[in-house]
Every structure is written in structure tokens, then in C-alpha cells.
Amino acid sequence: MSLRTALTRLGIVAAGGALVVGAASPALAGDDWGHHDGHHPKFYKGRVTAPGGLNLRDKPTRGSAVIGFAHYGKVVSIFCKTPGENVKGNNLWYLLADGTWAWGTARFIDNIGPVPRWC
Template sequence: MSLRSSLARLAIATAAGVLAGAVAVTPAAASDDWGAEDASRGVFDSQGGGHHDGHHDARLYQGVVTADRLLLRSAPTRGSQVIRAVHRGDVVSIFCKAPGDKVGGNPLWYLLTDGTWAWGAARFIDNIGPAPRWC
């Protein structure tokens, strides 16, 4: 087994563990309400995990999609199952980053939490604010 294959398997296993723990602790994490803005208050709701009372939730980071169409996948690899697609200008919620297949020379992938948990190549997602933590 090659080092690259071993690293990809380790990243997938680590992400699966993080995902299982996150879902067990915060079952609403995969709902469509992540970061849903409450227009009456002008802040993000506390169940959504975005902003609440002006404080940022340290569990999530944000990014903006730079590709015309970015396929989000079940693992941080180019050949894994496509879960869904996002488009240029979409703002996405990032849970963490992990190494995976290189895309345009960049080996990092982001685990996104917008409605479904899926991996997006970091090459096509620009951070808004701080860089995401490691998975």
C-alpha cells in the first residue's frame, strides 16, 4: 500500500470518527438550518451553529466557492461518490480540513456541513476569515 493511499485512508477514517462524534453531540449539525439567519433579530440562530448574540461559533468556518461548479464528495478523493454540487459564489460552512487527493496541486479538502456532510476540494473554496482547523 502506498503512502498516499495510507494517508487517504487515515484521513477518511479520521473524518468518519469526527463526523460520528459531531453528529452524536450535535444532531442538528446536518440539518438545513446551519447558519440560518433569523431576520427578526439579524443574527444566526443558536441551533444553527452560526452566530448568536454577536459571538462566532468556533466549530464552523466559512468559505466561498470559486469554481463554476464544484462537486462535493463522500470522501476527500477525486474518485469518491458525488453527494451534490455547489456553484461559484456560494458561501459554505466548513467543519474542518484534511489531506486527500491533490486538486490543482492542493492536497487539502474541507468537510462541509451545509444540509449534508460532504467533502470539497480546498483548491476551489476560499476561506472567509481564519483557516479551518484540522479534522
Template sequence: MSLRILLMRFGIAAAGGALLAFAATTPAAGVEQEDPRESKQIVQGEVTARAGLILRSAPTRGSEVIRVARYGEIVDIYCRTVGQSVDGVRQWYLLVDGTWAWGSARYIEAFRTPVVCDA
């Protein structure tokens, strides 16, 4: 058997394994997923940034912008983590509003202390 045929068979087997792994971790269509806002761990907070708060894809100032939350907007906080410092504050909140975005705790007044995000 030639090296070319062996490599082709290996590639097909690897692709099949990757497809199988993807299918095993992807929920089937129509399967209901739990809405995190229905969880008792959700804490609300108010945006205090006068010009609005940039919400990001990761708890860093350089990550992708997801959206901007308005001043005074009430947001749902899923959990908190340590991230890049914003004006000396390293806490970031993961917000649940359909987009799952991070906002600096420096500009969100939480009504209660959110839980720590799972590692």
C-alpha cells in the same frame, strides 16, 4: 447436541450481540443532536470554481458525488484534512450543509483557517 444446533445457537447469539451493539450506538428517537453549524469552529468560505464545485463523500476525486456547489456560494466548513491532490492542493474541507460533503480547498476560499479534522 448436533453441530447444526450448535451453529444455529451461535448464529442467534452473534445476531443478538450485533443488535445490542447497534442499539447502544444509535441515538433514541427524539433525542436532540448538536447542530455542528452552531459550533464556534465552523468557518465560512466561498466557492471559486466557475463551473461549480463537485462535493464528494470522501476527500478523493473518485468518491461518490453528493452535490454540486454553485460558483460564489457561501459554504460552512467544519474542518480540513489532507486528501487527494487537486491541481497541486491536497487540502479538503468537510462542509456542513445538511449533507456532510467534502470539497477541495483548491476551489473554496475560506474566510479563516478551519481546524484540522479529528483522526
């Protein structure tokens, strides 16, 4: 094998390993608006609009276990969005990264800034 071929293969392996490590590691909450791919922030922001606050769940459904709570007006960190159970005409749920990774219905979280990416 030529030196050029060996270096090319090494570069491909190194790049692939970096992609796997980057994809498997969620961003840290302290780096809210850092750009990891040049286009999207690691975390997005939203404000809780549910009058009595919002139950945060372990799955994007109303019947799943409540694992947290966000008070009305709280600004939350959103990692991504996914379709889930429909809540008052909105089937989107946000994966929140405020201490515990938990799901909150997008029906009661208003975006601040860009719309979150898909999970």
C-alpha cells in the same frame, strides 16, 4: 473511601462524560460562529471559486461518489480540513456541513475569516 475522594472521582467521571458527548456530537449549522472551546468557531466559512461550481463528494478524493453540488460564489460552512487527493497543487479538502456532510477540495474554496481546524 473519604467523601473528598468520592467527590473528586465523581467530578472526573462527569468531566470525562462531557468530553465524550461534546466530541461525538457535531455542531449544528445554525450555530455557525459559536465558540465551543473558547478558541475556535464550530464552523468556518468559505466561498466556492470553481467557475462551473464544485462537486461535493463522500470522501476527500476526486474518484469518490458525488453527493452534492455547490454553485460558483456560494458561501459554504466548513467543519474541518484534512489531507486528501491533490487537486491542482492543493491536497487539502474541507468537510462541509451544508445540509449533507460532504467533502469539497480546498483548491476551489476560499476561506472567509479564520483557516479551518484539522479534522
